[in-house]
C-alpha cells in the first residue's frame with residue numbers, strides 16, 4: 001500500500017491563508033468558547049457565513065450549489081476550522097458525508113432538493129446507521145421498511161444518533177428485502193425527515209453530561225419513494241462508500257489539538273523543561289506525519305481512487321494519537337479537569353478527558369478498522 005507524499009500547492013496555501021484571515025476576523029480568539037474537533041457547538045449563523053465564502057459542499061458541482069473544488073480544498077478548510085475550535089457542528093455531517101453521498105447516488109430531484117440547501121448551510125443531517133444490536137456489525141441492522149403504496153413504512157430503533165434532536169434529516173440504513181444467507185443483501189438507504197409522524201427522538205446523556213446522543217424510535221414512519229437514496233438493495237455498498245468519507249480526515253487527529261495550543265499559551269513555565277521539549281517534540285512530529293497521511297488520502301479521493309483501507313489505517317493510528325496527546329498534556333501540567341473551570345485549559349481538559357474514550361469508537365472501533373485494513377491487505 002502506498003501513501004504518496006502530498007504537499008499543498010500554492011493555490012491551496014492561499015486558501016489556507018484566506019480561512020485563517022476569515023477566522024481571525026469573524027471569530028476572534030477570546031470571543032467564543034472553542035469546541036473540541038467535530039464535537040464543537042452547532043451554530044447555523046456561522047455555518048451560513050462559511051457557505052457565503054463557498055466553504056461548504058466545496059466538492060459538489062456548481063449546478064447544485066457547490067464549488068466544483070476538491071477534497072484537498074475541503075481538507076484545508078476543515079483543518080483550519082478544527083484547529084480554531086470553530087462551531088462546525090451544524091453542517092458537519094451534511095458537508096462531510098451526506099452531500100457527497102447524495103451527489104453520487106441520489107436522483108436528479110434529490111440533488112436539486114437537498115444539495116443547494118446543504119451548500120447554503122441551511123439543512124443539517126444525522127447518521128442513522130447504528131442500532132442496539134448492530135454497531136460494528138452493521139449488516140445485522142433490523143430496522144425494516146415494508147412496501148406500501150407510494151413508498152415505505154419504516155419501523156425499528158436507531159441508537160447513538162448524534163444530533164438527531166436538532167438535525168433536519170437523517171439517512172437510515174434499513175432492511176428492505178427478505179433475509180437471505182447473504183446478510184449484506186436486502187439493505188437500503190432512506191432519507192428520513194426527523195420530524196416525521198411516528199418518529200420519536202429520546203436523549204441519551206453522554207459521559208460529559210452533554211445531550212447530543214439519541215435513540216430514534218421509528219414506528220411505521222412513511223417514507224415516500226422519492227426519498228429512497230440510490231438502489232433498493234444497494235444499501236450495503238452505498239453505506240460502505242459513505243463510511244469512507246467519515247474516516248481519514250483532519251477530525252481524526254485534531255480532537256485534542258487545542259489542549260496543546262492552550263497549554264503553550266497559558267502555561268509557558270512548563271515549556272522550558274527537558275521533558276516538555278521531548279514530549280512536545282514527539283507530539284509535533286506525530287502530528288506532522290499523520291497530517292501528511294491524511295492529506296495523501298484526500299489526494300487519493302481527488303484522483304477518484306477508493307482509499308477505504310488507507311482511511312481505516314489513518315483513523316486507527318490518529319485516534320490513538322489523540323488519546324496520547326491528552327495523556328501527555330496531563331503529564332506536563334498538574335491540572336484537574338473542571339467542567340466550569342476558570343481557565344479555558346481546565347474546561348477543555350474536562351471535555352477531552354470525558355470524550356477521549358469515544359475517539360476510538362465513533363466512526364468504527366479500532367478493532368474493526370484493523371480488521372478492514374487486514375482484509376484489504378489480504379491478510380485475513
Ligand SMILES: Cc1cc2nc3c(=O)[nH]c(=O)nc-3n(C[C@H](O)[C@H](O)[C@H](O)COP(=O)(O)OP(=O)(O)OC[C@H]3O[C@@H](n4cnc5c(N)ncnc54)[C@H](O)[C@@H]3O)c2cc1C
Nearest residue numbers: 127128129130135136160161162358361362363364365367
Ligand atoms: C461519540 C459517538 C458518536 C456516534 N455517533 C453516531 C451516529 O451519529 N450515528 C450512528 O449510527 N452511530 C453513531 N455512533 C455509534 C458508533 O458507530 C458505534 O458505537 C460503533 O460503531 C461501535 O458499535 P457498538 O457501540 O455497537 O459496539 P459493538 O459493536 O458492540 O462493539 C463492542 C466492542 O467489541 C469489539 N468488536 C465488535 N465486533 C468485533 C469484531 N468482529 N472483531 C473484534 N472486535 C470486535 C468492538 O471493537 C468494541 O470494542 C457514535 C458513537 C460514538 C462513541
